[in-house]
Amino acid sequence: MRTTRILxxxxxGEIVGSVGIDALLDRLIARLETAFKELDSxxxxxxxxxxxxxxxxxxxxLEWMPASIGKGLASLxxxxxxxxNPGKRNLPTILSSIGLFDTTTGHLxxxxxxxxxxxxxxxxxxxxxxxxxxxxxxxxxxxxxGSGAQAVTQIHALSxxxxxxxxxxxxxxxSAADSLQERIQFTGLKVEVVELEGLxxxxxxxxxxxxxxxxxxxxxxxFNDFSNRPNLHINAVGSxxxxxxxxPISLLKRxxxxxxxxxxxxxxxxxxxLLEQEIDTELSALLNSADLQNKAKDxxxxxxxxxxxxxxxxxxxxxxxxxxxxxxxxxxxxxSIPQDPRDPYSFLGKALSAERxxxxxxx
Amino acid sequence: MRTTRILxxxxxGEIVGSVGIDALLDRLIARLETAFKELDSxxxxxxxxxxxxxxxxxxxxLEWMPASIGKGLASLxxxxxxxxNPGKRNLPTILSSIGLFDTTTGHLxxxxxxxxxxxxxxxxxxxxxxxxxxxxxxxxxxxxxGSGAQAVTQIHALSxxxxxxxxxxxxxxxSAADSLQERIQFTGLKVEVVELEGLxxxxxxxxxxxxxxxxxxxxxxxFNDFSNRPNLHINAVGSxxxxxxxxPISLLKRxxxxxxxxxxxxxxxxxxxLLEQEIDTELSALLNSADLQNKAKDxxxxxxxxxxxxxxxxxxxxxxxxxxxxxxxxxxxxxSIPQDPRDPYSFLGKALSAERxxxxxxx
Numbered sequence: 001m002r003t004t005r006i007l008x009x010x011x012x013g014e015i016v017g018s019v020g021i022d023a024l025l026d027r028l029i030a031r032l033e034t035a036f037k038e039l040d041s042x043x044x045x046x047x048x049x050x051x052x053x054x055x056x057x058x059x060x061x062l063e064w065m066p067a068s069i070g071k072g073l074a075s076l077x078x079x080x081x082x083x084x085n086p087g088k089r090n091l092p093t094i095l096s097s098i099g100l101f102d103t104t105t106g107h108l109x110x111x112x113x114x115x116x117x118x119x120x121x122x123x124x125x126x127x128x129x130x131x132x133x134x135x136x137x138x139x140x141x142x143x144x145x146g147s148g149a150q151a152v153t154q155i156h157a158l159s160x161x162x163x164x165x166x167x168x169x170x171x172x173x174x175s176a177a178d179s180l181q182e183r184i185q186f187t188g189l190k191v192e193v194v195e196l197e198g199l200x201x202x203x204x205x206x207x208x209x210x211x212x213x214x215x216x217x218x219x220x221x222x223f224n225d226f227s228n229r230p231n232l233h234i235n236a237v238g239s240x241x242x243x244x245x246x247x248p249i250s251l252l253k254r255x256x257x258x259x260x261x262x263x264x265x266x267x268x269x270x271x272x273x274l275l276e277q278e279i280d281t282e283l284s285a286l287l288n289s290a291d292l293q294n295k296a297k298d299x300x301x302x303x304x305x306x307x308x309x310x311x312x313x314x315x316x317x318x319x320x321x322x323x324x325x326x327x328x329x330x331x332x333x334x335x336s337i338p339q340d341p342r343d344p345y346s347f348l349g350k351a352l353s354a355e356r357x358x359x360x361x362x363x
Numbered sequence: 364m365r366t367t368r369i370l371x372x373x374x375x376g377e378i379v380g381s382v383g384i385d386a387l388l389d390r391l392i393a394r395l396e397t398a399f400k401e402l403d404s405x406x407x408x409x410x411x412x413x414x415x416x417x418x419x420x421x422x423x424x425l426e427w428m429p430a431s432i433g434k435g436l437a438s439l440x441x442x443x444x445x446x447x448n449p450g451k452r453n454l455p456t457i458l459s460s461i462g463l464f465d466t467t468t469g470h471l472x473x474x475x476x477x478x479x480x481x482x483x484x485x486x487x488x489x490x491x492x493x494x495x496x497x498x499x500x501x502x503x504x505x506x507x508x509g510s511g512a513q514a515v516t517q518i519h520a521l522s523x524x525x526x527x528x529x530x531x532x533x534x535x536x537x538s539a540a541d542s543l544q545e546r547i548q549f550t551g552l553k554v555e556v557v558e559l560e561g562l563x564x565x566x567x568x569x570x571x572x573x574x575x576x577x578x579x580x581x582x583x584x585x586f587n588d589f590s591n592r593p594n595l596h597i598n599a600v601g602s603x604x605x606x607x608x609x610x611p612i613s614l615l616k617r618x619x620x621x622x623x624x625x626x627x628x629x630x631x632x633x634x635x636x637l638l639e640q641e642i643d644t645e646l647s648a649l650l651n652s653a654d655l656q657n658k659a660k661d662x663x664x665x666x667x668x669x670x671x672x673x674x675x676x677x678x679x680x681x682x683x684x685x686x687x688x689x690x691x692x693x694x695x696x697x698x699s700i701p702q703d704p705r706d707p708y709s710f711l712g713k714a715l716s717a718e719r720x721x722x723x724x725x726x
């Protein structure tokens with residue numbers, strides 16, 4: 001029989017408790033960095049995500065993000081995106097699970113929560129992109145526009161890679177900005193909350209800026225263009241939906257722009273606003289080119305993060321590996337695997353045989 | 364917290380043991396019949412399936428089949444299709460799981476095996492289509508081309524709706540045809556195995572014919588056109604892949620053709636061979652029109668079964684309901700649902716707090 005390992009969120013908690021949240025994030029950053037450096041675009045099959053949109057009663061969608069990278073494994077993340085969850089139901093906007101499949105047989109090897117994985121890998125991807133697009137220096141000023149769930153992992157991941165001096169944060173909902181300090185307390189960083197009127201000074205004094213809002217499609221950009229610091233780097237994290245954008249087009253046009261996943265970013269990221277030739281590179285190519293890295297570091301630069309299915313694959317694989325090492329998770333026989341592949345009822349064994357005997361006697 | 368109910372294949376076995384395989388199939392047939400009669404194409408969102416194809420080392424694919432029907436629930440079936448599984452690995456061609464989602468929140472409510480569900484619902488859909496396209500009579504001759512796993516549920520489901528007198532079966536692999544009798548023993552029907560040379564008489568003497576092969580894309584049709592019995596009805600089950608067809612085009616062109624899902628059948632079913640105007644109706648419309656039913660019964664007719672995601676939804680929902688009634692399955696907290704939706708780490712509780720304290724002391 002071939003079992004499926006199911007990792008509950010308690011199992012993830014055990015992993016974090018055992019490895020430590022900083023060490024786990026460091027390990028994920030290192031693994032994603034290697035994975036995207038070595039990404040073999042010829043053998044990988046990673047179609048842009050698709051999904052179904054509905055009103056029930058508010059806007060919601062279910063998306064699936066597949067990744068097959070030609071090593072006998074594939075992943076599929078299913079993501080529910082329901083922006084009214086936090087306000088109406090005390091639930092996160094994103095609820096998700098990730099399945100890991102054996103591509104020799106189609107067997108589901110592992111199912112793991114994708115909610116925490118998504119938050120963690122989104123932060124980690126920002127840290128990696130920023131590492132290759134920002135000249136390191138002491139005392140970095142980090143600007144945060146949108147102080148919700150994503151802000152926590154953006155700040156945490158950047159703090160693992162950069163020496164951050166100040167964190168300036170704002171949110172259209174003041175209570176979100178106000179509670180950010182408590183949520184990132186463990187990083188040792190201090191949050192300076194900025195009123196919406198102070199947004200322009202926030203933008204103008206940042207060395208690294210993260211935009212991570214749930215702005216409605218059609219409502220963007222979040223702000224007008226501004227006089228940026230030389231070599232400002234922006235991580236545009238919120239744009240992940242057709243017609244949802246965060247950055248002004250004039251800013252994008254004068255930036256070095258690097259999406260995580262070009263095709264997807266052109267459909268639902270900041271790259272929706274750009275022509276093909278205005279997009280400078282994709283992350284995996286950036287990681288392999290000192291020339292591109294130097295270009296990015298010398299200018300205003302933007303990482304257009306729409307969320308990459310391969311990052312989900314890497315994250316889920318890391319969780320699976322750690323769970324195996326720590327003996328966590330439940331092994332269930334989920335798929336019915338018949339003793340005789342030509343008899344779909346043969347897995348039923350005794351459940352069927354009594355009835356079959358009765359039936360045969362009757363006939 | 365919101366838990367996910369996981370039904371293992373043992374749980375499915377308990378359901379079958381409790382309800383009985385005949386009664387379960389009867390219940391599924393009745394429920395699918397009602398569901399497809401009432402299918403509200405305006406509010407349902409059921410995109411044709413998509414997937415990723417690869418060689419690892421043989422042809423394989425992972426597909427996902429979503430269905431949202433506007434009642435606050437959606438399903439996503441993930442299907443692995445690996446035709447070399449039975450011969451090389453003693454595994455079924457199809458391995459699958461089905462997730463049921465709450466479309467208000469995106470929460471994964473239930474995960475259940477999709478392998479048995481797929482076999483069962485494919486049989487049930489054939490029974491429903493045949494019921495509305497075949498004039499009932501005693502002593503029906505049933506022809507089976509392709510005696511693998513699908514043949515079992517095709518015969519079982521048709522036996523629940525029709526009075527079958529003879530079953531004539533063949534397969535390119537003689538051992539498959541030879542073992543079919545044992546696999547359908549419980550139906551009380553006798554299988555007459557036909558050599559490939561006897562295929563033409565098999566075709567010509569059938570009242571109902573099921574084609575359910577794993578023929579390679581590009582290799583079809585399975586046979587040349589033939590002199591069919593008046594009002595022969597064909598269930599074409601095997602065609603479910605671009606360029607994979609089972610029936611000769613001349614036969615299709617003189618038939619009343621009803622796909623389960625027209626858009627999908629045009630992409631990967633027998634309807635690939637037809638023009639738009641040569642497709643007579645879709646199953647849900649047929650069930651609501653006595654006129655169309657009469658037309659189908661008066662002629663050669665074909666049900667082009669590519670596999671409908673809504674049938675997966677209905678089947679998984681039935682399993683979930685029965686599991687609830689019988690107290691089966693495991694409730695797991697799969698998704699990490701933070702206490703504070705703005706803090707993706709807040710579900711970690713004690714796992715994080717020790718480290719946070721340490722961190723704060725250090726800083």
